[in-house]
Amino acid sequence: MSDIETYKMAVAAIEKENLKAGSPEYAVACIVRAWLDYRPEEAAERVLAEGKSIADCYKYTCQKAAEIHRTMHGSPCVGVSADTMLEWILGYYGYAKGEAQTLIEGGLMMAVYQAMARSWTPYGMETEKAQPAAGGERKAKTATFDADLEDLL
Template sequence: MSDIKKYKAAVEAIENEDLKPGSPEYAIACIVRAWLDYRPEDAAERVLAEGKSVADCYKYTRQHAKAIHDTQGGSCVGVSADTMLEWILEYYGYTKDEAQTLIEGGLMMAVYQAMARSWTPYGMETEKAQPDAGGKQKTRTATFDADLEDLL
């Protein structure tokens, strides 16, 4: 199977899990998708591996969190984003060192960028569909175009 076909199959596999938006599983699916877009040649193969799913990845990360919870005896667990990403990558077969190298090499930034693209700040106007015409209506969007040195 070509790399493009593997990529498309991996995207389809994630989408076919039918995860509920807003759920922790869906959040992990978004992270896995960002990883897939960042490193498709490696990620697609791992996502498509026998027995791997986003739902099971969530269970894997919960087991790690439960272990921390049980040792601390608290009512909640807080871990950093890079630790969570490390657990996700471990589920998909990376060693801790390989995961850290990938995270520090740009994957964390790719995940943050993907998350940023999915949010629209409150009050910011975006393109809205016109229901009666079926087209797109352009609205003003807030933009800022300046050189950083001009501001200093």
């Protein structure tokens, strides 16, 4: 099977879980999808591994948070950094801690942040699609504002 087919199967497997937008599981799926887009040749095989799912990945990260909670002597919550959460997600998919850190520091964290940034658009602001439509050419959109500053005061 080609890398493209494996990638498409991994994307379909994530989408097949029908996660509710805004749920914690959906947030994990978005991170896994960013990883899949960043390193499809590595991530696709791991996402498709027997017994792996986004729901179970989320449960795994909850278990990791519970371990921290137990060691905090009665603290009512757990706060971890984004890179720690990403490390846990990669750990679920079989990466050793050092391997995960290398991948995160090598650009995966930036890819996740960029993917998240593309999903948020300020109200009323038009955005370009990440890629042009098939057969079409991407046209640069530029916002212009023609007004005299004195008119605004």
